[in-house]
Amino acid sequence: MPRLTQIVHEQASPQQAELFDAVKAKLGRVPNLFRALANSPAALRGYLDLSGAIAAGEGLTAQQREIVALAIGEVNGCEYCLAAHSTIGKMVGLSPEGIEAARRSEGIDVASRAIARFASEVLESRGRVSDAELEAFRDAGFGDDAVAETVAHVALNVYTNFFNNLVETDIDFPVAAPLANAPSGEVACSTGCGRSA
Secondary structure, three states: OOOOOOOOHHHOOHHHHHHHHHHHHHHOOOOHHHHHHOOOHHHHHHHHHHHHHHHOOOOOOHHHHHHHHHHHHHHOOOHHHHHHHHHHHHHOOOOHHHHHHHHOOOOOOHHHHHHHHHHHHHHHOOOOOOHHHHHHHHHOOOOHHHHHHHHHHHHHHHHHHHHHHHHOOOOOOOOOOOOOOOOOOOOHHHHOOOOOO
């Protein structure tokens, strides 16, 4: 059971209902993350505004944005986000192998490996990425716009990961299976972190 109310449309205030309508128009439904975030319309609006703004960026593709989300969700052990972004990743064309590689902070090609590793390094170093790591990201074909957008996507995903981990949001996407053959301590969800639906 979630630790915050997941607000249903019938109980929503006018402000919450307006935000739910915007989410439904974009996604076709209102996932439980947004129902829980709506306890503070300001928190939900902040998420939607930042998410919409950086999704319109030109530094990262839709697949690369999902690679960031999967890498960060795995490091932070967010089962909700892993379920959601595994589903969305498939929708934007990531293969099952690509999704698993992203969760391992790896990739199936040079670009996907670079974005997964760079995003994980931003998180793990708390932004104190070495010159060598930054240069490796640039050598993979990414510009300064991609650097800025990656940091923004890391921050957005940390927000939702921490929120879902705290709230124990009911998972309303197909659950992402734990990673097989992950060394102990390498990835947060390889041992069944958090909670399942």
